[in-house]
Amino acid sequence: MFLHPTPMIRAVLLDLLGVVYDGDTQIAGAATAVERLRQAGLPLRFVSNTTRSPRARIIAQLAAMGIRVGDEELLTPARAAVEWLRRHGRQPHLLVHPDLAVEFSGLEGGSGRAVVVGDAGEAFNHASLNRAFRELAAGADFVALAVNRTFKDADGLLSLDTGAFVAALEFASGRSPVVLGKPSPDFFLSALAGLNCPAADAVMIGDDAESDVAGALSAGLGTALLVRTGKYRPNDETRFDPVPTAVVDDLGAAADWILKARRIEAASGDAL
Template identity: 65%
Template sequence: MISGVLLDLAGVIYDGEDLIAGATAAVARLHEAGLPIRFVSNTTRSNKQAILNRLERFGLSVASNELFTPAQAARDWLGRNERSPHLLVHPDLAPDFHDLAGGKGKALVVGDAGEVFDYRTLNAAFRQLIEGANFLALAPNRTFKDADGKLSLDAGAFVAALEFASQRRAIVLGKPSPEFFLSALASMHCPKTEAVMVGDDAETDVAGALRAGLSHALLVRTGKYRRGDEKRFRSQPTATVNDISAAVDWIVATRSV
C-alpha cells in the first residue's frame, strides 16, 4: 500500500531552467489520486523561497511546508542545539540563515558553495573544526548535473576533504539522512512502510530512502541518471522508470497492492 509520496526536484521535476516533460501533469495526477506529496531536495545553491518561486513559474503551487530542504534541517538543528553558524555555502543560500546568531557555540555548515570553495574558505572552515565547532553537512552528494548538461563535483568531495583533515565526521542533514526522509513523512502522517520516494540519484535518493525504511524507491532515467546507476549501490531501486510520468503510472497502479 502507498499512502504518501516523496519527490526529488532537480532531475525529476525540472532540469536546470527547464521543466521535465509531463512533470506538472504527473504531480496533478498524484493530487487527484488523493496521495499527499512532499518535495525533498538536496539543492543547496538556492534558498527555499527561490525554489518555491521556481516551482511557481513552472505552474506548480507548492506550500512552504511541502518543501523540505537541508538548509531548513540545519536551521532546526542550530536552534535546538543553540549554535551559531559558520557558513561555507553558496551566496544564494545565505538568506536561509540570515537571522541566526548567538548561542552556546559554533557549527560549521557546509553546502554546495560552488566557486566559493577555495583554499582560503576551506582552511577557514577547517580551523573552525579544530577549534571545536560542530560539523554539519547539508548534503554529501558526489555530483550534480550542471548547466552544460555534464556532471560536476558536488559538495560531498569537499565534506570528505574536511573530514579527512579534521578527523571529524560530519552530521549529514539532507538526503540520505534517515531523519530527513522521516521528518517529511511525519509532516503528512505517512508511515514509512507506506511511502515511496522518486529520485534521479541512485545513492542519496533511492538507496538512502530504502535504508531509511521506506517500502519503495523509484529511480528515474532523467537528470543525473547514467546507464547502470540502478545496479551501482547495494540497496537497488524498487523499479527504474523513464521519467516522473512513468513513476506516477507505477505509483497509481501499485498504491493498493
C-alpha cells in the same frame, strides 16, 4: 513492470533537480505528473538536497512551471540545518552558496559554533576551506547539508557536488559531520512527519541511486523509484544497495507506476 511485491502507497516524496526540472527547465510532463498524483489523493513532499537556492526562490521557480508547492510541502537541508542550529544553540560558520546565506539569518546568538557546508559553488577554494578547517580544529561542530557526489550541471555534464568538499574537511580534521540532507534517515522521516503515513507506505522518486533511492530504502521507506532523467547514468541501479524497487523513464512514468500499484492494491482489497 513490478520488481517487488505490490506496495501500499500512502504518500510520495519527490526529488526536484533531475526529476522535476533541470536548471530552469521543467522536465517534460513533470507538472502533469505532479497533478495526477495530487488528484489521486496522495500527499506530496518535495525533498531536495539543493543548497544553492533559498526556499522562496525554489517555490517561485516551481510556480512558474505550473507546479503549486506549499511551504510545508518543501523540505530542504537548509531548513533542517536552521532547526538543528537553534536546537543545539550554535552560531553557524557558513561554507555555502552566497544565495543561501539568507536562510541562516537570525542565528547570531548561539553559545557555540558549527561549520555548515553546502554547495558553495565558486566559493569553494583553498581559503574558504581552510577557514572552515580552522573552525573545526578549534572545536566547532561539523554539519553537512548534503554529501552528494555529483550533480547535473547547466551544461548537461556532471560536476562535483558537496560531498567531495565535505570529505576533504573530514579527512583533514579527523571529524565526521552530522549529515542533515539525503541520505540521512532523519531527513526522509522528517518529510513524512505529520502525514500519518508509516515509512513503509511511502514511495521516493529520485534520479540519484545512492542518496535518493538507497537512502530512502535504508530509512525504511517501502518503495523507491529511480528515474532515467537528471544525473542518472546507465547501470546506476546496480551500483548501490538497496537497489531500486523499479527503474522508470521519468516522473510521468513514475506516476503511472504508482497509480497502477494503487489500483492493484485496491483490487486486492476488494477481493478480500
